[in-house]
Each structure stands twice: as C-alpha cells, then as structure tokens.
Amino acid sequence: MPTDVEEWKSEVYGNEIREHLERFAEEGWEAIPEDEHDAWFERFKWWGLYHQRNGQESYFMMRIGTPNGVLKPGQAKVVADITQEFAHGPEENPIFGNGYVDWTTRQSIQLHWIKVEDVPEIFDRLDEVGLSTQQACGDSWRNIVGCPVAGKDKHEHVDALPVAEGLHETYKGHEDHTNLPRKWKVAVTGCREGCGQGDINDLAYEPASKEVDGEEVRGFNVRVGGGLARNEPRLSRDLDVFVTPEQAVEVGGGLSALFRDYGDREDRYNARMKFLVDEMGAEEIRETLQEEYVDFELETAGENLREDYSYNSGRETGGHSDHVGVHEQNDGNYYVGLNVLVGRMSDDDTAELARVADEYGSGEVRVTQRQNVIITDVPEEDLGDLREEPLLEDYSPDPHPFMRGSVACTGTEFCSLSIVETKNRQVRYARWLKEHVDLPDGIDDFHVHLSGCTASCAQPQIADVSLRGMKTRKDGEAVEALDIGLGGGLGAEPRFADWVTQRVPVDEVPGAIKNLLANFEERREGDETFRDFVERTDEDTLADLVEPEETSYEDPMMHNTKMTWYPYAEDDDMAASPAPTDRDGQSLPSDD
Amino acid sequence: MSVALRILDDGAWVSVDDTRRVAVSELWRVPGVEFCRCDLADIVVEGFLEVGVDGRTVEARLYGQCIVCGESGTTGWLPVGRIVDGEFYDLDREGGAAPTGPTPENG
Structure with a gap:
C-alpha cells in the first residue's frame, strides 16, 4: 500500500507547489487547512521549506541549494540581506544572536524563523541573482556536492564543476525526476583529495582515467548506494562504469530513473538507494542501467585515484583534510578557507564576508562539506591586507584544531x-x-x-x-x-x-x-x-x-530541550510559545 | 469520528490529526518488553514503526534501547495516548507504559 507521503505526492508535487506557497503567503498562515498540515509541510520541502518543530508552528527553515557550494559574485550579499530582513525569530540564541546563516555539510545554506508570508518576496530576490530553494529538500535531486575548489585546484584530475552544474541544470525541475521514492544525493569529485565525499552519497562520480580507443581519457568512475542515516551506514559501491564528463549527465539521469522506477514506495525507511543496491547488487544495477536507461555502451571502470584521498580521512597523507587556510590556485591567485565554527555565521558577518570576498577576491564565496567558507581568486599581493580584516579574527584561516x-x-x-x-x-x-x-x-x-x-x-x-x-x-x-x-x-x-x-x-x-x-x-x-x-x-x-x-x-x-518551545527562551515552557504567529509575528489564537 | 494517525519525520513523531504529539528520544518505563529481560525496561525511544488505535487508546510500536541492560529491539503495541471526544490526551509514559493487546488499525 502506498504511504501517506506517496498519496500526497501523487496529488500535488514538484514545481506546482510554488503556486500553492504563493497562495498561502498571500492569504496567511491560517489559510493552510489544519487537517492538511502534514500533507502541505511534506510538499513544501520540495521547495526548500521545512516546518520547524513543535512550539515553533508557522515558522520554517529555508534551505537554499548552491551547486557544488559555489555562491557566485553578488549571491552571498543577497543571502545576508534576506537573513537580516526575514530570518529573525522571537528569541535570541545566546551564542549566535538573532539572524544567522547556517553553512551545511551538503554545501547549502539554511535560514530559520522564515514566515510563509515572506516566501514569495524571498524567492523573487533569490531568482534575481540565480539562487533557488527548488529541490533543496524533498524526494528528488538534492543540492549536488563536490570539491568546493573545483576548477581552481592546482592539482585536480578533472574540472568537475561543469559536470555538477550540468546535472543541476538538467535535473532541477525536470518532470521525469521530480518525484523519486526518497531523496537523491549526488557528489561529483574531480580532485585528488576526495573532497566530494562520494562514499556517502546515493550517486558518486569519482575521478578516474580510462584508455578509450587507444587514448587516455579523463573522467569519472560511478559509484552508488552510499549514505549514513538510520543506523544503517553504507559506503557507496563500485558500479564498474566509467563516464566521460560529456556522458555524466545522461548516466546520472539513467540512474535516477532506475531509482524512481525500482525504489521502494511502500516503506520510506527502505526507500533509499543504498537499500536498493543491497537488494539488487551493483552488478544487476549496472545491467539494468545498460538495458533500460542509457543508449550507448557503458565502459567498464577506469583507474581511480582513491589511494591518494586525504579529505576527512584521519590519515597523514600529505594531502589536505579540509579547505581551511591559504592555498594557491591553478591560476596563481589564492583561495582562503575560513573556519566557521559549527557552520553558523551571523547575518552581519555574512554581509561582511560578501564585502571582503568582493574587495579582495572575485566576489565568489564557496561552501565546504565541513561547514566552512572559502574566499576565492585573491591575488597574492592582497593576502596580507585580507588577513588583517577583522572578520578573519572570528573566522580564522588558521584556527585551533578543536575549532x-x-x-x-x-x-x-x-x-x-x-x-x-x-x-x-x-x-x-x-x-x-x-x-x-x-x-x-x-x-x-x-x-x-x-x-x-x-x-x-x-x-x-x-x-x-x-x-x-x-x-x-x-x-x-x-x-x-x-x-x-x-x-x-x-x-x-x-x-x-x-x-x-x-x-x-x-x-x-x-x-x-x-x-x-x-x-x-x-x-x-x-x-x-x-x-x-x-x-x-x-x-x-x-x-x-x-x-x-x-x-x-x-x-x-x-x-529535555526538545520539550521546550525554544531552549534558550527565558520561559522555555511549551505553553509560553508565541507560535503560531501572523505575518507580523503577533501570536495567533490556538485551538489548544 | 475518524482520527488521522501517522508516523512523520522518518519515525521521529506520531502525528494525531495533523499535529505532532508523541516524540522519540524520551525515556519510557515499560514492563515486560520482549527484547530485554528487565522487569521494568527503561527505553530510549529511537523511532516509531507503526501507529494504530484500539478503542480509544492510541498505540505505537517502536524501536528503542533499554538503558538498564543496553539491549535494543522492537516493542509490541504500547499505549501513547487516548482519544476523548475527538481530542488526543497524552499518557504518562515516563511512569510506565504497559503493553496493550493486538489488533490495532489505523484510524
């Protein structure tokens, strides 16, 4: 029997949810029918909105997807502005204040205390600079992760950024891939350090070389079925497939379609790709992919670079295990990785980050899977002045190991x-x-x-x-x-x-x-x-x-912090919660 | 009157009529749990598997770990609340949640 979630998805899902969000925004929180809360909150995830927990009704977490963790020039400033204007809650956090950006382990951005009434305005501002919350959550292609310095790394095997962007542009909003059995997490790695963390993703592209028609070709080996959740961690498994950068998008779509068609829609616990790989085995997945989902003969896996991986490895390999610090790029400029303790940065500091990135670098900011940020494209002669910026006192390029x-x-x-x-x-x-x-x-x-x-x-x-x-x-x-x-x-x-x-x-x-x-x-x-x-x-x-x-x-x-309405409120009792609130933050009458 | 019962958030909550009512992560004292030998198990609830109703009693099956003996496993049906005049009332599970009989159905 299909689950409730599958029923809700079959009624309304994908791009069309935005129209409903805009309607609810105009009419206000109370327009969401109480007996449809579970259904709508599940659907809203597809557009990057998670309803916050008990005691915080009518407030949402908003996730913005930044493919490969890249915020293009101008985007970080818009994120800071949105946070300052729309992400302040009824109470302050004692360490981080009110209004902050969370840089996440999937190289995305999370904001809290967002009101549904503000969503259309926020979407418009994001749209203007090419950012989106589309598919940031929900049962579809999530934000694509990868080595955050792809295209700038001095030693990378292949520039994976165009592949990550190609996958993003193809499968965000693609009707055939809108409604998958569960989330679909993809990593694209082109560097030698393994910074994309493909081993813990549903689909992983890993740097490899292969002799094809007598010529050495650089591309990717494909792995599937990694993930950490639910006390059932799995490392991704080798599919014995090599793809060129040009083939990567088609093969990714084929595997996503295979997951769509063969994944379990009756038990959400069992619905992840890792369990499908357990069940079918990598060999059968490969055969099915070849027979039903791609139009060309798949190459067997090439020679990988996994021996050299250092990222998050706990080994002394000589390679880097994060991106903190000052590193030379392939064009002679430098990138400067700043440590953001637990990934949280105030709105004012985020605005300052945008300014500093603009003043010393190209204006681009990149997010890492260790919840840190990187300022790219800094000329060597400007590094000294950049180091003197007050922002770097709090977000250090040379932090203590525990930080x-x-x-x-x-x-x-x-x-x-x-x-x-x-x-x-x-x-x-x-x-x-x-x-x-x-x-x-x-x-x-x-x-x-x-x-x-x-x-x-x-x-x-x-x-x-x-x-x-x-x-x-x-x-x-x-x-x-x-x-x-x-x-x-x-x-x-x-x-x-x-x-x-x-x-x-x-x-x-x-x-x-x-x-x-x-x-x-x-x-x-x-x-x-x-x-x-x-x-x-x-x-x-x-x-x-x-x-x-x-x-x-x-x-x-x-x-038990979970049983408070907000753990840092002076009166944290659930009954003291101001939620739900209207568009101006005023408490609404509750049925309870 | 029908009551909408479902498990949400990857098993983290029991939802009753579109409101999250019973959460994982609490300690429940439960006599006679199948997966451990403690007379009174003290279970950290890690995930709900099923929710149902028997008469007016809302029940759930769950996965958890007894912090007395360290054993983990799945319980039978445990009462988590009661429906009175269409309203859900929580039960004190910290004090002891006795297993209930079989045959729940989704309401």
Whole structure:
C-alpha cells in the first residue's frame, strides 16, 4: 500500500507547489487547512521549506541549494540581506544572536524563523541573482556536492564543476525526476583529495582515467548506494562504469530513473538507494542501467585515484583534510578557507564576508562539506591586507584544531528529528577543550562531529570522535546524553566509527575526550594518527580509554530541550510559545 | 469520528490529526518488553514503526534501547495516548507504559 507521503505526492508535487506557497503567503498562515498540515509541510520541502518543530508552528527553515557550494559574485550579499530582513525569530540564541546563516555539510545554506508570508518576496530576490530553494529538500535531486575548489585546484584530475552544474541544470525541475521514492544525493569529485565525499552519497562520480580507443581519457568512475542515516551506514559501491564528463549527465539521469522506477514506495525507511543496491547488487544495477536507461555502451571502470584521498580521512597523507587556510590556485591567485565554527555565521558577518570576498577576491564565496567558507581568486599581493580584516579574527584561516574539527547539525533548537541540543553545545565543547586539553604533538586535525540523531546530518560516522544524540538517566533524572564513536574517516580505506561507549551524560563528554586523548598520547606509537591508533586497538580497550568524567565543564542544557518551545527562551515552557504567529509575528489564537 | 494517525519525520513523531504529539528520544518505563529481560525496561525511544488505535487508546510500536541492560529491539503495541471526544490526551509514559493487546488499525 502506498504511504501517506506517496498519496500526497501523487496529488500535488514538484514545481506546482510554488503556486500553492504563493497562495498561502498571500492569504496567511491560517489559510493552510489544519487537517492538511502534514500533507502541505511534506510538499513544501520540495521547495526548500521545512516546518520547524513543535512550539515553533508557522515558522520554517529555508534551505537554499548552491551547486557544488559555489555562491557566485553578488549571491552571498543577497543571502545576508534576506537573513537580516526575514530570518529573525522571537528569541535570541545566546551564542549566535538573532539572524544567522547556517553553512551545511551538503554545501547549502539554511535560514530559520522564515514566515510563509515572506516566501514569495524571498524567492523573487533569490531568482534575481540565480539562487533557488527548488529541490533543496524533498524526494528528488538534492543540492549536488563536490570539491568546493573545483576548477581552481592546482592539482585536480578533472574540472568537475561543469559536470555538477550540468546535472543541476538538467535535473532541477525536470518532470521525469521530480518525484523519486526518497531523496537523491549526488557528489561529483574531480580532485585528488576526495573532497566530494562520494562514499556517502546515493550517486558518486569519482575521478578516474580510462584508455578509450587507444587514448587516455579523463573522467569519472560511478559509484552508488552510499549514505549514513538510520543506523544503517553504507559506503557507496563500485558500479564498474566509467563516464566521460560529456556522458555524466545522461548516466546520472539513467540512474535516477532506475531509482524512481525500482525504489521502494511502500516503506520510506527502505526507500533509499543504498537499500536498493543491497537488494539488487551493483552488478544487476549496472545491467539494468545498460538495458533500460542509457543508449550507448557503458565502459567498464577506469583507474581511480582513491589511494591518494586525504579529505576527512584521519590519515597523514600529505594531502589536505579540509579547505581551511591559504592555498594557491591553478591560476596563481589564492583561495582562503575560513573556519566557521559549527557552520553558523551571523547575518552581519555574512554581509561582511560578501564585502571582503568582493574587495579582495572575485566576489565568489564557496561552501565546504565541513561547514566552512572559502574566499576565492585573491591575488597574492592582497593576502596580507585580507588577513588583517577583522572578520578573519572570528573566522580564522588558521584556527585551533578543536575549532577547526567541530561539525554539528541543527539539533533540537529547530529540528523535529533531533534528540539533543547540538550547535551551541559543540561550541561550548570546542571552547572548553581548547582551554583545557592539549593535543598530542603533531595532531593538527582532530575532527569531532556532533549529530542530534541517527539521521547523521553532521556526518558523525566519519570523524575521529563521533557524537550522536541519546538520552540517559543521571541521579534518576532523564538527561541528554551522547553515544561516542571513534576512528571513522574516509580516504583510501573509508571506515565508519565504532560506537564504543553509549549514553554518556552530556556534561561528562568533554572529560571523556580529555581522558581519551591523554590515553591516546600515552599509548601512541611514533607519530601515528588518532584513526591509526583506533584501528589497531580492540573495541573493549577503546571503551576503557574513553572514561567519561565530570569536569569544570558545565552544561546548561542537560534537560529535555526538545520539550521546550525554544531552549534558550527565558520561559522555555511549551505553553509560553508565541507560535503560531501572523505575518507580523503577533501570536495567533490556538485551538489548544 | 475518524482520527488521522501517522508516523512523520522518518519515525521521529506520531502525528494525531495533523499535529505532532508523541516524540522519540524520551525515556519510557515499560514492563515486560520482549527484547530485554528487565522487569521494568527503561527505553530510549529511537523511532516509531507503526501507529494504530484500539478503542480509544492510541498505540505505537517502536524501536528503542533499554538503558538498564543496553539491549535494543522492537516493542509490541504500547499505549501513547487516548482519544476523548475527538481530542488526543497524552499518557504518562515516563511512569510506565504497559503493553496493550493486538489488533490495532489505523484510524
């Protein structure tokens, strides 16, 4: 039997949702029929709008897709303006204030506290500069990710940016690919470091070479069925297909159509490509693709570059594991990667970022999968002045490893799925660790990813220390807790973290990391990395080395933040919520 | 009077009449759970699998982990609320949610 979601999608889905959004915007929040909320909120996702969680009714998260993380000149300023004007909520966040941009792990942008009444105006402003929220969420082609410095990287194998843009232009709004069984996440990588993270995507293009008709051709190997969600992480599997950049769009469409036709529409848990690959196997997927979905003979896989992958790998390979810092481009200019702690930047700082990018670079800003931003095209002679800009004091190109390594999802502040508070907590953790913990010699990269639930938006399974939201009891009281995993990473031999310790009360996690690092330093052999150490140590021993402990770290959000209307409100009780509100932010009468 | 019951957000919520009512991530004390040997399991609810109604009682099957013994698994039908005059009323699950009988149907 089709699910409710499939029923709703069969009635209204895709581009036409925009017309309904515009109607609701004109008539106001109350025009959305109460007994159709579930259906409309599901549909709105296709146009990049997520209804925020309980207690925040009538407010939306808006996601803007930026293919390959590229914001073209002028676009960052418009994002800042929209945030300043439309993304302020009824309460301030104690760390980030009111009005902020979240740079996400899929190289997109998320804004919060958006009112449906403002959506048409926001869409118009985005349209004017070539940005869109279309398919940023929902069951279709999501924002395409890739190496954020594609086309500018000195050492890249092939420029993947035209391929990412080609896929984006072809399949955004394409009627045949509008309504898939579930989300469809695509990564296109052309660099030698593996920055596209294809291993955790539904469809991955990975740099490769192949001799075709006696000539060496550069292009991509194709992999399918990776993903992290639902306690069922999978690495993408080799499809044994090589494509040229020119063939990539057709093959991607073929695989998307195969997923559309063969994917499970009766059980949304089972609807992702990774489960279809489990079921059919890569070989049968390839045969089906060849027989039913492409018109030319597929080449077998070429020679890949996976041995050299360094991004998010936890290895010392000599390659980079993120894009923070100053790096020379292929044209002699430089790109400057700025660390954005947990990916959140105030509206004013985003405006400043746009100004700085315009003044020193080409005006372009790029977003990375580690929630950071990059200013591109800076002439060497301007680097000194750029470094003196006040913005770089807060968003450093040379941050402390605990700041640099922090990634966090949205959490219970806004998200319906999360179990615990995340972004503010990871900021508190990073600051405490920076002050109280010394990393062993030579450890410049140490990644701590905090995800509020098993959806894994912070990609916890590929960090040195993986933190995942849980609950436990402490002194008889229910408190927020975290499972702790160790030693995950991508690279030549990708590996998901081992969850060695479960349900650690959140106030004991910084102590656990401190003790873990001390134990690592004591047992470390030579200059091995943390991941190397974890891999040669058995799980029971690792669990013993974690040692959760209360320290001087105090956590103000131990309680059930999900059951507050907004965890940082002075009166956080659900009954104190001003939501739902009208177009001016005034409370509307509630039925309850 | 019919009541719309469904699971939303990848199993994170039970929705009753288009309103999210019961969330994952809470601790529920449940006697006699199939997947662990604790007399009174203390379960972190990680995901809802099914929702149904038996008479006026809204019930759900869920996946979770007992924090007393660490075992994970799927429960039978557990009561999560009651429908009275068409309105949903939450139950105190922290205090103890006794398993209910079979045969729920989507309302």
